[in-house]
Amino acid sequence: MSNKIYPIGIQNFESLRRDNYFYIDKTALIYQMVKTGRYYFLSRPRRFGKSLLVSTLEAYFQGKKELFTGLAMEKLEKDWIEYPILHLDLNIEKYDTPESLNNILEKSLAKWEELYGANPSERSLSLRFAGIIERACQQTGQRVVILVDEYDKPMLQAIGNEALQREFRNMLKPFYGVLKTLDGCIKFALLTGVTKFGKISVFSDLNNLDDISMRNAYVEICGVSEREIHENLEAELHEFAEAQELTYEALCSCLKENYDGYHFTHNSIGIYNPFSLLNAFKYKEISNYWFETGTPTYLVELLKRNHYDLERMAHVQTDADVLNSIYGDEDPIPVIFQSGYLTIKGYDKEFGLYRLGFPNREVEEGFIKFLVPFYTRLNKVEAPFEIQKFVKELRAGDVDSFFSRLRSFFADTPYELVSDLELHYQNVLFIIYKLLGFYVNAERHTSDGRIDLVLQTDRFIYVMEFKLDGTAEEAMEQINEKGYAQPFEKDGRQLFKIGVNFSNKTRNIEKWIVEKVSLSHPI
Structure with missing residues (x-):
């Protein structure tokens, strides 16, 4: 029986090592970082080990050799010099007012000024930060190490509030700019966060940071x-x-x-x-x-505010400039990618295009379930039970009950969505299709606003066509004319062809008609 103690929620390297928690050795990569560069930026999703990485670097620069016994660093490092360290953790505050950011910066600066002194002429946050770095270097005889954890949390929490976001940017831009102006006093700097910096961010002048977020050499640094x-x-x-x-x-x-x-x-x-x-x-x-640790609602707010077609999110193509951009005021994809809900699935080297998709089942299922209360009348407690009923009806061949339940998903469509009703229908259907796909075999193809949905269980196959302000009969005619059901006619399972019509007037499913295809090879 294993005696490993797993470090769930342990982000402090010294605590982890002294209490004998399980640790996967990342110190060879850390040694590579500190010996081959000086200024770094790393973007990773939440709960991916960024804080532990920062804490490990802090222990290393404190010269705590005993904490690295048995690790790669013990053999690699020969000198073990203690450096002055300024560690700023922006992960511990809720940023809903300009004062919230000012308070945490003020607290950190005051703590550092107790160690290295203050100058009354240094009145702004950035001047005080610069003065602390200079005095720490002079007093200790060693250059300063600067570690910033979750640098972007204030801006992320202010998404949708441009005035507050502007306040935060104006406060942080000169503060971080100190890293460039005091190059001679700085030994090493690492900033971590979820989102990456771009031309409009707080880092627009800080072009000396080496962004290792998409560097193959560092893919194992976290995770x-x-x-x-x-x-x-x-x-x-x-x-x-x-x-x-x-x-x-x-x-x-x-x-x-x-x-x-x-x-x-x-x-x-x-x-x-x-x-x-x-x-x-x-x-x-x-x-x-x-997913159980919480998903930021700002992601869904971005999708809804931009009237985003969720179908695109499942197989979006984009380039490096988009992946490295920030916030997604016009396009929510960068921040959703950087937050870990999408990842790189493929790359076209000739055109420099990345194909994105959900990384794994945990993320895909969790994110789709998280969307349900934002796009339907169901809350997150009701949704799993409704999906269970959907699946049972499909497995039993109960088409009418399935569509009666589906109709309830569209009930009480918010008035503000009327102007974009077709997209709303498509998004709800996409959510239903994805949720059902975790329990039955589901395929979906879209083209020019047309929605085809194929659902398969061990006994039944359902081929569906949806129309907006057409007729269910027209939907059925399209299934037959285009031969959507033909690939399944000799399958042996019971085949249903279903034509469905949405009404703009009622904002719901108006009618569905069903054709039951005779079995070629009865089961």
């Missing part, structure tokens, strides 16, 4: 690779498989399906979500651990 799982958790994999009554191969496949799939650059290995993976090993249970 867990398949290699690391097998090197560190091989015995535990067998125990996990036994607890789940699965074969070793089936358990590995299940972990991969649910937690792997993050690609932070093209042609790179997949990375597992460390938070979900370690929880799964601790409890020997596959569950949506990462």
